[in-house]
Amino acid sequence: MNCIEYIENFLSAHADGELSPGELRDAEQHLRQCLGCRGRLDDERALKSLVRQHIEMRAMPAAMRQQLLDALDRAASEDESASDAGAPAQPAHRLLKRRAAWVPLAVAAMLAIVFAVARRFESNQSAPTEASAPVRNPDFDIAIAALDRFQRGFAPNVPSDSAAALSAAYARAKMPDFIWNFGASGFKLAGGRLEKLDDGRKATYTLYRGAQNSILCTRFRNGGAAPPANPAKTLSNHRFYRYRGYSVCYTRLPDGGFVCILASRISLDRMVQAVKIALK
Numbered sequence: 001m002n003c004i005e006y007i008e009n010f011l012s013a014h015a016d017g018e019l020s021p022g023e024l025r026d027a028e029q030h031l032r033q034c035l036g037c038r039g040r041l042d043d044e045r046a047l048k049s050l051v052r053q054h055i056e057m058r059a060m061p062a063a064m065r066q067q068l069l070d071a072l073d074r075a076a077s078e079d080e081s082a083s084d085a086g087a088p089a090q091p092a093h094r095l096l097k098r099r100a101a102w103v104p105l106a107v108a109a110m111l112a113i114v115f116a117v118a119r120r121f122e123s124n125q126s127a128p129t130e131a132s133a134p135v136r137n138p139d140f141d142i143a144i145a146a147l148d149r150f151q152r153g154f155a156p157n158v159p160s161d162s163a164a165a166l167s168a169a170y171a172r173a174k175m176p177d178f179i180w181n182f183g184a185s186g187f188k189l190a191g192g193r194l195e196k197l198d199d200g201r202k203a204t205y206t207l208y209r210g211a212q213n214s215i216l217c218t219r220f221r222n223g224g225a226a227p228p229a230n231p232a233k234t235l236s237n238h239r240f241y242r243y244r245g246y247s248v249c250y251t252r253l254p255d256g257g258f259v260c261i262l263a264s265r266i267s268l269d270r271m272v273q274a275v276k277i278a279l280k
C-alpha cells in the first residue's frame with residue numbers, strides 16, 4: 001500500500017475505527033513505515049472529534065439521525081452519478097466518509113446538512129421537546145435545594161420582624177437588601193436567613209409563605225454560571241424558567257455581581273404575575 005491508496009481508501013474509515021481486521025492490518029503496516037500518514041491519521045481523528053463535539057450525532061433522535069443518513073446517501077449518489085458511474089455499491093454515507101480527499105468539504109457539507117435536517121426536524125415537531133432533559137444549572141439547584149429544605153422547616157437567623165428590619169440586616173452583611181413584596185399575590189414574608197454555600201460564598205434566603213406553596217428568594221455572588229438559554233418568559237432583566245418541576249426566576253443584579261433566584265412550586269404564570277405586581 002502506498003500513501004495515495006492509504007489516504008484515499010483507508011484514512012477516514014481508519015479514524016472512525018471502521019476498518020475490517022484485514023484492512024486494519026494493511027493500514028497499520030503502512031503507518032509503521034510512514035510518518036506522514038501517521039500525522040494525517042492524528043489530524044483526521046482530531047477533526048472528527050471536533051465535529052462530533054459540535055454535532056453529538058449519538059444524542060440525535062433516531063428519526064433525525066435516519067434523515068441525516070438518507071440525506072448523505074442522496075448527496076453521495078448524486079455525486080457518484082455525476083463523476084464515475086462504475087462506483088462500488090457501498091452505503092453512501094460510509095463511502096463519503098472514506099473519501100479522504102473530500103474530508104474538509106464533506107465535513108462542511110455534513111454540517112450544512114445536519115443543520116438543515118435539524119431545522120426541518122424541529123419544524124416537523126408539533127409539540128415542544130419536553131422529553132429532552134433540561135440542562136442542569138448549579139445556581140438553580142442551590143435555590144431549589146434550599147426551598148426543599150425550608151419547606152420542611154424554616155427559622156429565620158437574622159432580624160425578620162419586618163421587611164425593613166430584614167433589609168437592614170442584609171445590608172449590614174453587605175448583601176443585596178431588596179425585599180420582595182408578594183403580599184398582593186397572597187404570600188407573606190416569613191423571614192430571612194444568612195448562610196454560607198459549600199464553597200464559602202455568603203447567601204441570603206428570604207422565604208415568602210403562601211396558602212399552599214412558598215416562594216424562596218436566594219441571593220449570592222455570581223459564581224460564573226450563565227443562566228440557561230431560552231427562558232420561557234422574560235420581564236426586563238428577569239428570566240423565567242420551568243426547571244425540574246419548579247418555577248424559577250433568575251435575575252443578575254446590576255451592581256455587586258449578585259444573582260437573585262426565585263424558586264417555587266407555583267406555576268410559572270403565577271410567578272410571573274407575582275413578580276410583575278411586586279415590581280409595579
Ligand SMILES: [Zn+2]
Nearest residue numbers: 002003034037
Ligand atoms: Zn503514507
